[in-house]
Amino acid sequence: MSTSPRAALAAMMIAGLLLAGCAEHPTTRAQTPATPPPPRSTSASGSTSHPRTATNGRTASHAALPDSTGIAACDDYLSSYLACHRAAGIFVPDQLQSRYEAMRTNLLRDSQDPDIRPQLAERCNSLARSLREALHGKSCAANPAPETSSP
Template sequence: MNMRPLLPLCTGLLLAGCATTKPRPAEPPPVAATGVASCDAYLSSYLACHRAAGIYPADQLQARYQAMRDTLLQASQSPQARPYLDARCRLLANQMSQNLQGRSCDAPIAARAR
């Protein structure tokens, strides 16, 4: 039996199998949507902007992000708090902008002395 005609098929199957096992690059964790555009935008830039502004020590940044995220998610589900959430997130974003003093969120500054 001549196996030559099956060689391209086997090669294709092997390559396809290898392609699906290729490790994916690390992706940032998805931002949980509050359903309030200004809050979602604030959360999506929180880590980079706080890092760039040097507001918190690097070892506290992730915990502070989680706390803010949880607070905004909880408020977004509260009928009493939700109407005020857009204004709150706009204020938070404005405060962040002031702390950045015109710098980009992409360029971290040296840690401030505490």
């Protein structure tokens, strides 16, 4: 019994999205603090303060993330993510960068969680296998990134 390439691609995309969605949910419930957090300060104009961002535009929660997961399979997957997803045509070009950032943040955050980290290598290997299947033998460099400026 043979499945069509489109059905296989759709199944892989759904599996990838499920994995990415599951990665955003903690495995245990967070404890509520005994004391409520202090209220946000307001300026003289009455506007509420917002979380400060680092110089690279990340919020403070992202600033604590490392540059790499420290897991070879995940770091390899992230390093080829943009080129391979572009070559496979899985996402529309204007969504690719935001999807990469979401995947990167999830993997970096999960690499810091001692309960999730032991399973992370297999998860990244599974994501990489799905991506290779979606490429149907094409090279990740087959479709170069579009130029952002014209001559």
